[in-house]
Amino acid sequence: MSKLSPVLSRAWDDPRSYTLEGYRRHDGYQAIGKALAMPPDDVIKLVKDSGLRGRGGAGFPTGMKWSFIPQGDNKPHYLVVNADESEPGTCKDIPFLMANPHELIEGIIIACYAIRADRAFIYLRGEVVHVLRRLQAAVREAYEAGYAGKNILGSGFDLEIVVHAGAGAYICGEETALLDSLEGYRGQPRLRPPFPAIEGLYASPTVVNNVESVASVPAILRNGVDWFRSFGTEKSPGFVLYSLSGHVTRPGQYEGPLGMTLRELLDLAGGVRAGHRLKFWTPGGSSTPLLTEEHLDVPLDFEGVGAAGSMLGTRALQIFDETVCVVRTVLRWSEFYKHESCGKCTPCREGTYWYVQMLQRLESGKGTDTDLEKLLDLSDNILGRAFCALGDGATSPVTSSIQYFRDEYLEHLRSGCCPFDPALSTAWAPALATTGARA
Template sequence: MPLTPVLTTRWGADRSWRLATYERLEGYSALRTALSMTPDELVGLVKDSGLRGRGGAGFPTGMKWSFIPQPKPGETPTGPAAMPKYLVVNADEGEPGTCKDLPLMMADPHSLVEGVIISAYAIRSSFAVIYVRGEAVHAHRRLMSAVEEAYAAGYLGRDVLGSGYDLELVVHAGAGAYICGEETALLDSLEGYRGQPRLKPPFPAVAGLYGAPTVINNVETLASVPFVVRGGADWFKEFGPEKSPGPKIYSLSGRVVRPGQYEAPMGTTMRELLAMAGGVRPGHQLKFWTPGGSSTPYFTPEHLDVPLDFDSVAAAGSMLGTTALMVFDETDSIVEATLRFTEFYAHESCGKCTPCREGTYWLVQILERIAHGRGTAQDLDVLVDTCDNILGRSFCALGDGATSCITSSLKYFKDDYVALLPPEEQARLGRSLRIEPVKVAS
């Protein structure tokens, strides 16, 4: 099907961030439709649409909403069902290479605000928070202005559009910690504590913000909700594959002719996206790329035709993540790139879990030795062993993400590591480390 902008349809409009522009281009019409439905009908609609979370994990959005304990008709609510419900928006976009939520909040903040109102109504919440990354000053100001406009127009506050539904929406700026992109660390930060991940269970749906049932959704996820309401579940499923439907914003950066955000249906391939972006810079060839940011295993030119949806990317050995497609050519060192990513994770580790806190530090030391020609044959084994001791042994996915670039780079480009070792260490290794051509998962 031809590429038709959905999420980015207003981005090119004059003063696209203003309420007047948004209303002129069908803005808040989905909210009126949603308020004429029951919350349960809305949850069912989003379930039927197949919308999956756009923050990286790809969890079904409607199913997440349905986990919130709700009072049963005719019964006096007790426990979590009797507590207030909260909606928290994760706008703490900090993954290296990821740049989809910030442009959306800059160009079309009201699409997020409308998505928040509809989603809060669906889970019967009267209080919502948008947690914005601290460095994103301009996006924070745009959101604040949009929220003020929405309050003045009656889309927020008491008795939204005369429906009897009340909603308070707060925009909160974090302090610039990557770990606060993890949903439970974000909750701790909102509550005034140091941002560190919580042990689960209990999950936020039962004990989240202030110990009450909480839904946490990504910016792009909630900005998709008004389109689901307006177009319907069947229309939404026309985009992309059956198990990962809908439009998606892909962020291309690095060695491409036209880096930027490209909207396309889920399941679009990297080959197709590169064609939209003008290809790899002239005179050079693609060497490796990330399908979902620095925390996802690398892909190579062998993977150009893998459909970029949650299930297909996982089957090929990586993760779709935040669709941060960083492109590297033959002039880029896989070791240097991996070292840079690992330095980031070592710096951003919150220090709560010993494997992550200590492991990322030692990974940086080893990679630095190798990158500067001081590595040993044993370092390659120690890298793998250290990654094995981090993987799956931390409260959150930061530790796991820190190992992804290392293990995948050794899988596909072990010879590049060997070439940086001193001659005597290369001789010690012999030819046993020569790798076979990469096979793509079918």
């Protein structure tokens, strides 16, 4: 489990990996021929048998999602690739698209053939103009080489690929808000049912997949189900990109099997920055409950992280050392969720507002003991009652930080200020800094 497994990242050291020629040098576009020679249902079955689970956070089986698309309904079918990567700490799709956009395009062609879709959309985060240009150039190359457009490789299969730049709203990472945005409406989540597989884009059957989910498909076609299942665990097979950021010696993307531990990844990344120790970390971005040093050996798969009380999410491993104030960190995350709430539902709109108000008081040392219970009560009124997962995600850092660092919240009240601010107090942070060992 300590070894990395470069599959999606296998060509990242090639300075021309993003070109058609560079992708072909690394087994590119070999899987299309195999897929087009199979009945579409057999392609879906192959992806099902592989156990590939969604890499966008929820971990729903990809092949099963494809199988939900009704056939023989005389409606157009669509594939929408969610590249609206906006979760704090998540930074895997953007470098992947910069280095290897053709792997995604090949996955799109296979997925569209399987679900009988003749049009695919890539919904990209609008701020990353450099990625937008590279992706558009790769799509043009695919058209010119006959991998997209009419009669792909003489198979009779037609496919149009559209690259769409969003307007930079975090809420559009939610699949139904993304669909509304793609249709030209304000990005807000839809009521479900009906689900996108029945009434998605333009009220037609639609599959919405994350970039990494679709990009993993060509390797499965090239190498087979048994090969794919040789990575990871029985219930969470395969390889993934782990994004290490924060107080780590060598931050970046580390591709390895599901089931690795943070301890193993930190060993590969040179550990927490010199002279410091791990205090807390997120397994899947800021919308997943944070974990602590005691969770270093939790297997990073869907079951292992779930059993530890958190969620694997997008494997956005944000590393924080003992110099960081957990209250201030949670406040910053809450400010983000307040700003990005679409305002459609009351629990999220009002709840994130009151999170910020109370956390600002607590962080400055002006709160009261009852504020902690108010925060937990507020979280109970958001969790499971918001229109989409943004509200649920906003509760995760609040409730988990109180669970693991209640004493730190109380120290803010006792000090009358943030004890991690050296200009205000020196009584708390130095004591933390001298305890524990480097992870």
